[in-house]
Amino acid sequence: MKSYVMKIDKSNRYLMGVLLIIPMIFLVLGVYGGLMQTLFRAGIIQSDPFMGPDYYKGLTMHGVLNALVFTTFFAVAFGNAVVSYALRMKLNMTWAWVSGILMLVGSALATLMIYIGEATVLYTFYPPLKAHPLFYIGLTLLVVGSWVAFWNWIPLYLKWRRENPGEKTPLSVVGIFTTFIVWQIATIPVAVEILFMLLPWSMGLVNEINAMLARTLFWFFGHPLVYFWLLPAYVMYYSYMPKLAGGKLYSDMAGRLVFMMFIVFSIPVGTHHQYMDPAIGAQWKLLHGFFTFMVALPSLITAFTLAASLEYAGRKRGGKGLFGWMFKLPYFDRDRWLFSYLIAGLVIFIFGGISGIVNASYQLNTAVHNTAWVPGHFHLTVAGPVLLAFMGMSLYLLSRYLNKPVKMKGWALSMPYIWTIGVFIFSWGMMRGGLIGMPRRTNTGPSYANQDSALYQPEWISYIDISVVGGVIMTLSVVIFAVVFFATVFAKQKEGEATLEFPTTEPYHDEDVPWLKNFKPWVIAAIIIIVLAYTPVIIDVLQSTAGGSPPFSPENPAPLR
Amino acid sequence: MDKSEKLALGLSGLLLAAFFLALIYAQVARGIEVPTCITDVEPFTSDTLFQIDENEYELHMITRMWAFEPSSVTLPVGSTVHLYVTSRDIIHGFKIEGKNVNLMAVPQTINYIPVTFNEPGEYFFACHEFCGAAHHLMAGRIIITDNEEDLARADLPGGER
Numbered sequence A: 001m002k003s004y005v006m007k008i009d010k011s012n013r014y015l016m017g018v019l020l021i022i023p024m025i026f027l028v029l030g031v032y033g034g035l036m037q038t039l040f041r042a043g044i045i046q047s048d049p050f051m052g053p054d055y056y057k058g059l060t061m062h063g064v065l066n067a068l069v070f071t072t073f074f075a076v077a078f079g080n081a082v083v084s085y086a087l088r089m090k091l092n093m094t095w096a097w098v099s100g101i102l103m104l105v106g107s108a109l110a111t112l113m114i115y116i117g118e119a120t121v122l123y124t125f126y127p128p129l130k131a132h133p134l135f136y137i138g139l140t141l142l143v144v145g146s147w148v149a150f151w152n153w154i155p156l157y158l159k160w161r162r163e164n165p166g167e168k169t170p171l172s173v174v175g176i177f178t179t180f181i182v183w184q185i186a187t188i189p190v191a192v193e194i195l196f197m198l199l200p201w202s203m204g205l206v207n208e209i210n211a212m213l214a215r216t217l218f219w220f221f222g223h224p225l226v227y228f229w230l231l232p233a234y235v236m237y238y239s240y241m242p243k244l245a246g247g248k249l250y251s252d253m254a255g256r257l258v259f260m261m262f263i264v265f266s267i268p269v270g271t272h273h274q275y276m277d278p279a280i281g282a283q284w285k286l287l288h289g290f291f292t293f294m295v296a297l298p299s300l301i302t303a304f305t306l307a308a309s310l311e312y313a314g315r316k317r318g319g320k321g322l323f324g325w326m327f328k329l330p331y332f333d334r335d336r337w338l339f340s341y342l343i344a345g346l347v348i349f350i351f352g353g354i355s356g357i358v359n360a361s362y363q364l365n366t367a368v369h370n371t372a373w374v375p376g377h378f379h380l381t382v383a384g385p386v387l388l389a390f391m392g393m394s395l396y397l398l399s400r401y402l403n404k405p406v407k408m409k410g411w412a413l414s415m416p417y418i419w420t421i422g423v424f425i426f427s428w429g430m431m432r433g434g435l436i437g438m439p440r441r442t443n444t445g446p447s448y449a450n451q452d453s454a455l456y457q458p459e460w461i462s463y464i465d466i467s468v469v470g471g472v473i474m475t476l477s478v479v480i481f482a483v484v485f486f487a488t489v490f491a492k493q494k495e496g497e498a499t500l501e502f503p504t505t506e507p508y509h510d511e512d513v514p515w516l517k518n519f520k521p522w523v524i525a526a527i528i529i530i531v532l533a534y535t536p537v538i539i540d541v542l543q544s545t546a547g548g549s550p551p552f553s554p555e556n557p558a559p560l561r
Numbered sequence B: 001m002d003k004s005e006k007l008a009l010g011l012s013g014l015l016l017a018a019f020f021l022a023l024i025y026a027q028v029a030r031g032i033e034v035p036t037c038i039t040d041v042e043p044f045t046s047d048t049l050f051q052i053d054e055n056e057y058e059l060h061m062i063t064r065m066w067a068f069e070p071s072s073v074t075l076p077v078g079s080t081v082h083l084y085v086t087s088r089d090i091i092h093g094f095k096i097e098g099k100n101v102n103l104m105a106v107p108q109t110i111n112y113i114p115v116t117f118n119e120p121g122e123y124f125f126a127c128h129e130f131c132g133a134a135h136h137l138m139a140g141r142i143i144i145t146d147n148e149e150d151l152a153r154a155d156l157p158g159g160e161r
């Protein structure tokens, strides 16, 4: 593969600047919320200067900004870059801007509604808790903006296929399209939930809502959402990491197979978040559990392929013996600082993956569902590999698109390792606490962690405190990142034109597998399985709910209407 | 795919199959269930405790902002409780510490799980789904005891005991 350098024009530069810098501000705000939560939970503070005394308003901000806004923006920015780079084509800038502006307006609306206290519903926005209609509209615009970005790539892809008959689509493009195919399918149920249920009900056009159905539609979307986060990180792991390590991708076919499996099995798994719910037959929960195990398979293949690729790189760099290659990887190489973001994330993900299989394990979920174990788990996934890959790549793209040198590379390089230490401590505290019953989404400060309260739970205290220690270290590493990032934003421009080049990896084993070349059969298989897995669930829900619910405010036990 | 890849793929598949079989085993041989779809119980709007047999009780529990009704239940050692949970307003969560009981309480639906208490003690439960401003104050306990006085004071239903 010849390396290719893409020239960046002005409109593209401004757009990507916006798409990378604004979400970083959102992320910093969201992480601030995270730190405050740990302090609230330990009873160290009762009020914070930005959010005030309302823990749950802050928690809504934390979930929405970090997990919905930051991730969606990044996926779109990264997709814009990968598709135009790997296919060597120009984006239609008008639609790219439309997408960016929709997402910006949507995120600003949703954030504002949370900030003024009109949407304290957490990022899952389960009714009968009601938010301001503008909150739902904001989220809708964010999603529609991401759709527009995807639709803008499709003609380029089709053109490339026409012009390169029989050739394999670049793996990075396969990954990005997988991400957005999953996203496109999975956002339909949540769009139905928002547009046909939440919005009219929140505006007062209808009086009641079927809370159980809404919740089921949310999780129809909610699990594929986590793959929407994870898959861009997989693109980096497959397409860039082996090259950064100085090696090759062990198997190109494995990468393609993994992405196709994600298309098929990412979506028919949502009720694994509802194992403890009423109104859904246990047999359907088990079926979704089965598919969840199927979707773990591509991640296990990935673990093997990446380990093999890194071993190849380590041996090429002179590593000897069974494990010697591990010590030869460029963990601290300033010129390959991006590697540290990817490798640290992978290490965290080992534990994220294991704890995820625990959650997925049907009856075992009884022990952990909605306990602090769960946030412990997903800070090892979305706030682990996903966060680090997204931050690293944001910095990389920023410096390329703005044509600026990455500042303080040493600090940039150390940040992921500091985060890793922090998140391990944090998650250990949360998970251990969860195992002895500490609930999630709960401000333990005034009650369970308060010696003067009748509800005081002395056994939880040490774990709550451990999560504070971890949270402080995590925050510290984000502060380091923010300094590096904004120092880069404000650095002096380099001479010459802005250009983009990705460290694209060559395959070690390269096979030509016709059945992995086309998305179509996989998408059809996905749709069939989704219909089979979800029809009985929806029927159960409709048959076993007695009626609808009026809206409620989080402040008052009496319904709003 | 080369040999080592096929091996890795095969082993991954076997590992997951083993995990999945363990779930089936837990369900079939050990009878550990997750809640299922309940359609044969009428929606209830007040909490009740019925004694249905020697050591068997049926508890209809209401969750609401921000309390469990009842928030404290006293029962003799060895009781099996058929727990039915619903919500009067928004979504709540219910998990009994140290027991395989973890239920979401969703309005207009009924959730169910049976549970047996063979050890005396206080079983704490806290609401684990965000349900508004005082969510973190929503908790209760099940007291399992052999102490006749406590049981008498608890005024069990069903008369004789």
Ligand code: HEM
Pocket (backbone or CB within 6 Å): A031, A034, A035, A037, A038, A059, A060, A062, A063, A066, A067, A122, A123, A124, A375, A379, A382, A383, A387, A439, A440, A441, A442, A443, A470, A471, A472, A474, A475, A478
């Ligand atoms: C300094 C860094 C961070 C700290 C200290 C932190 C802390 C926390 C804590 C304590 C909770 C649980 C609150 C509760 O259940 O009551 C939480 C929830 C959560 N965090 Fe973080 N977090 C951090 C960064 C992140 C990042 C970077 C992401 C995502 C990219 C993230 C995503 C989430 C999500 C989705 C939730 C669940 C919110 C909910 O239950 O509604 N966090 N975080």
Ligand SMILES: [Cu+2]
Pocket (backbone or CB within 6 Å): A222, A223, A226, A272, A273
């Ligand atoms: Cu899931």
Ligand SMILES: [Cu+2]
Pocket (backbone or CB within 6 Å): B092, B093, B127, B128, B129, B130, B131, B132, B135, B136, B138
């Ligand atoms: Cu609650």
